[in-house]
Amino acid sequence: MEFDLIDRIRRHTDVHRDDVLTGIGDDAAVVAVPTGRELAIAVDTLVEGVHFPVGTAPADIGWKALAVNLSDLAAMGATPAWALLALTLPTPDEAFVDGLARGFAELATPFRLALIGGDTTRGPLTVTVAVHGFTAPDGALLRSGARPGDVVMVTGTLGDAAAGLRCLAEADASPYAALVDRLNRPTPRVAAGQALRGVATACIDISDGLVADLGHICAESGVGADIDAAMLPRSAAMLAHFHDADALQFALGGGDDYELCFTVPADRAGDVAADLARLGCGAARIGRVVEGSGVRVTDTSGESVMLARTGWNHFAA
Amino acid sequence: MEFDLIDRIRRHTDVHRDDVLTGIGDDAAVVAVPTGRELAIAVDTLVEGVHFPVGTAPADIGWKALAVNLSDLAAMGATPAWALLALTLPTPDEAFVDGLARGFAELATPFRLALIGGDTTRGPLTVTVAVHGFTAPDGALLRSGARPGDVVMVTGTLGDAAAGLRCLAEADASPYAALVDRLNRPTPRVAAGQALRGVATACIDISDGLVADLGHICAESGVGADIDAAMLPRSAAMLAHFHDADALQFALGGGDDYELCFTVPADRAGDVAADLARLGCGAARIGRVVEGSGVRVTDTSGESVMLARTGWNHFAA
Numbered sequence: 001m002e003f004d005l006i007d008r009i010r011r012h013t014d015v016h017r018d019d020v021l022t023g024i025g026d027d028a029a030v031v032a033v034p035t036g037r038e039l040a041i042a043v044d045t046l047v048e049g050v051h052f053p054v055g056t057a058p059a060d061i062g063w064k065a066l067a068v069n070l071s072d073l074a075a076m077g078a079t080p081a082w083a084l085l086a087l088t089l090p091t092p093d094e095a096f097v098d099g100l101a102r103g104f105a106e107l108a109t110p111f112r113l114a115l116i117g118g119d120t121t122r123g124p125l126t127v128t129v130a131v132h133g134f135t136a137p138d139g140a141l142l143r144s145g146a147r148p149g150d151v152v153m154v155t156g157t158l159g160d161a162a163a164g165l166r167c168l169a170e171a172d173a174s175p176y177a178a179l180v181d182r183l184n185r186p187t188p189r190v191a192a193g194q195a196l197r198g199v200a201t202a203c204i205d206i207s208d209g210l211v212a213d214l215g216h217i218c219a220e221s222g223v224g225a226d227i228d229a230a231m232l233p234r235s236a237a238m239l240a241h242f243h244d245a246d247a248l249q250f251a252l253g254g255g256d257d258y259e260l261c262f263t264v265p266a267d268r269a270g271d272v273a274a275d276l277a278r279l280g281c282g283a284a285r286i287g288r289v290v291e292g293s294g295v296r297v298t299d300t301s302g303e304s305v306m307l308a309r310t311g312w313n314h315f316a317a
Numbered sequence: 318m319e320f321d322l323i324d325r326i327r328r329h330t331d332v333h334r335d336d337v338l339t340g341i342g343d344d345a346a347v348v349a350v351p352t353g354r355e356l357a358i359a360v361d362t363l364v365e366g367v368h369f370p371v372g373t374a375p376a377d378i379g380w381k382a383l384a385v386n387l388s389d390l391a392a393m394g395a396t397p398a399w400a401l402l403a404l405t406l407p408t409p410d411e412a413f414v415d416g417l418a419r420g421f422a423e424l425a426t427p428f429r430l431a432l433i434g435g436d437t438t439r440g441p442l443t444v445t446v447a448v449h450g451f452t453a454p455d456g457a458l459l460r461s462g463a464r465p466g467d468v469v470m471v472t473g474t475l476g477d478a479a480a481g482l483r484c485l486a487e488a489d490a491s492p493y494a495a496l497v498d499r500l501n502r503p504t505p506r507v508a509a510g511q512a513l514r515g516v517a518t519a520c521i522d523i524s525d526g527l528v529a530d531l532g533h534i535c536a537e538s539g540v541g542a543d544i545d546a547a548m549l550p551r552s553a554a555m556l557a558h559f560h561d562a563d564a565l566q567f568a569l570g571g572g573d574d575y576e577l578c579f580t581v582p583a584d585r586a587g588d589v590a591a592d593l594a595r596l597g598c599g600a601a602r603i604g605r606v607v608e609g610s611g612v613r614v615t616d617t618s619g620e621s622v623m624l625a626r627t628g629w630n631h632f633a634a
């Protein structure tokens with residue numbers, strides 16, 4: 001394409017890596033994987049009006065498009081290395097592209113993630129990112145290793161992004177900036193995922209909601225999970241603005257938090273929480289892995305909590 | 318996503334590879350690159366109404382989305398290994414997805430290309446594929462090595478896809494099936510690209526049109542190119558339906574042919590043509606690399622040929 005938007009993006013994301021032998025500008029990138037490392041690869045698409053509201057700042061879109069992908073690498077315990085960016089947009093709007101590239105670079109740079117390729121096309125606003133990261137042989141965190149007796153844990157706090165989305169409907173969303181920021185600028189838990197290698201028996205990132213995503217661990221591991229609603233970590237920002245019942249639903253069913261949900265043997269849970277705390281990442285025990293199937297949530301009186309909506313289904317949205 | 322279209326696609330594309338350690342179904346795929354191999358990576362997006370006409374058969378869309386990416390690997394001389402597929406579609410139409418997956422698999426299977434990951438989202442019809450292939454160390458074909466005196470060559474015939482696109486405007490396009498097929502089902506020149514390793518000094522695939530893409534080789538190599546219009550390989554199918562002037566414009570400026578354009582030292586051109594012929598791939602000399610810059614096309618009387626349109630600019634389309 002003559003109007004080379006990808007070159008414009010490259011100028012914002014100037015991470016040099018010795019393992020990038022040919023970067024943007026040829027028919028394909030050429031890279032070298034270090035000896036003794038396996039490669040984790042993920043891809044995710046964000047569509048305007050489906051995965052981010054119309055009117056979202058370009059820099060937030062760029063950040064989020066990379067964040068949701070780095071979150072997949074985090075859930076594998078992988079170390080980020082390279083990304084591809086395929087950007088479809090209605091007009092060749094240079095200011096928009098610059099903003100998007102800035103947000104992308106803000107997140108890429110601290111991880112030393114190099115943008116090695118891309119494509120720009122005309123059409124409805126859609127951003128697809130593919131990321132590549134390294135893992136040690138047999139070192140990737142999978143969804144399939146949870147065992148009855150393991151403790152279920154999550155990083156950070158849950159429900160903030162869903163609460164933030166609700167706040168955007170307000171005439172003045174500024175009092176809820178912290179929640180909206182959690183929606184627009186999720187923090188991929190990359191260091192936490194790496195710290196969980198060799199310890200967590202299963203791991204997933206929470207993109208569709210806790211119950212839905214923990215459900216994937218249960219299905220892949222052939223187990224069930226009992227969750228204690230009172231143990232779910234919820235932010236002061238969310239609790240200041242929402243009733244407890246709403247906040248609980250956000251924490252259980254809200255998507256887009258991009259925290260990690262993982263299982264560890266019960267005798268390792270304390271050490272894991274301490275290790276993650278040293279990384280500046282909270283980690284809370286929220287329940288246990290049990291025989292059976294599916295996720296059951298109970299409140300302090302032992303009653304089952306019903307989920308208003310099981311995860312985000314973008315086809316139903 | 319609960320409605321797991323990617324799982325549906327996986328069932329159609331069942332290529333087993335030992336180097337895929339974790340395939341579709343976790344947060345990321347995990348793969349192993351063979352020792353002593355570098356990795357070539359490319360990504361391309363097709364948007365409905367921009368890169369393929371509305372109403373294109375789903376199987377043709379699936380084929381083409383992979384073909385344009387394999388063509389990038391071909392232009393690097395790489396051996397295909399793995400792909401990711403990010404599919405955005407307006408409704409979860411299972412018949413459409415099955416058709417698209419069938420076309421994708423038809424092309425993937427003979428190359429033993431494994432689908433290792435993907436994403437399905439709701440939105441305007443858009444298909445993004447990322448492909449990964451292997452090259453020997455320092456063995457990738459780049460755009461930057463053309464030298465004055467080299468011969469410029471192309472595989473196959475030029476202009477058929479653009480001619481096919483023109484034919485689709487006809488009330489009955491069936492007489493032009495061979496041309497329309499070249500538009501909808503391009504053949505990535507993977508074996509030819511591999512045969513050019515160590516011989517071609519520069520290589521690119523023709524996606525935007527010969528003059529535009531050869532122009533990239535000239536710019537990256539710091540050279541110019543003189544092309545003899547009479548030498549351009551044009552198919553009998555195209556010449557049967559179009560005047561010579563139109564056919565020439567298609568051959569020079571039409572995109573979507575996905576043939577390879579490459580440069581070789583003059584004393585190797587004969588051997589290269591013979592090697593490619595053994596692979597069932599035609600290869601024609603069309604001109605020479607010269608000092609200077611830019612692409613100049615001349616007819617038999619030595620007059621410069623003007624290009625009606627320089628390549629496809631999808632933002633201008």
